[in-house]
Amino acid sequence: MMFTAVYPIAELVIFGTILYLKRAKDQGTLFIDRLPTNTSLTTISQYYNLYAGPEFLIHYRYSSINKIILISFMYGAGEPVLFLISWVALSV
Numbered sequence: 001m002m003f004t005a006v007y008p009i010a011e012l013v014i015f016g017t018i019l020y021l022k023r024a025k026d027q028g029t030l031f032i033d034r035l036p037t038n039t040s041l042t043t044i045s046q047y048y049n050l051y052a053g054p055e056f057l058i059h060y061r062y063s064s065i066n067k068i069i070l071i072s073f074m075y076g077a078g079e080p081v082l083f084l085i086s087w088v089a090l091s092v
Helices: 002-027 044-051 058-075 081-091
Strands: none
Touching: 002 044, 002 058, 002 081, 058 081
16 A cells, blocks of 8 residues: 555656656757757657657546555554555545
């Protein structure tokens, strides 16, 4: 349950860093401007795929929320700390 609470933050840091480094490689510098005008990509679809960001998969988020709620209600009476952990996981 603690992994479920911490994983979205770790995912954001890891994949955000990878995306930042890909964009920096495309522009040829580590300091990316707000408006990426100097690019080495040749087509609009390549540019869109790099700068648009990842697709938001709602079914994974929805199933994760359902899992957190089910586990906390099922085992929360025995271990009340689960309510706090699930509150943190749902807040993240």
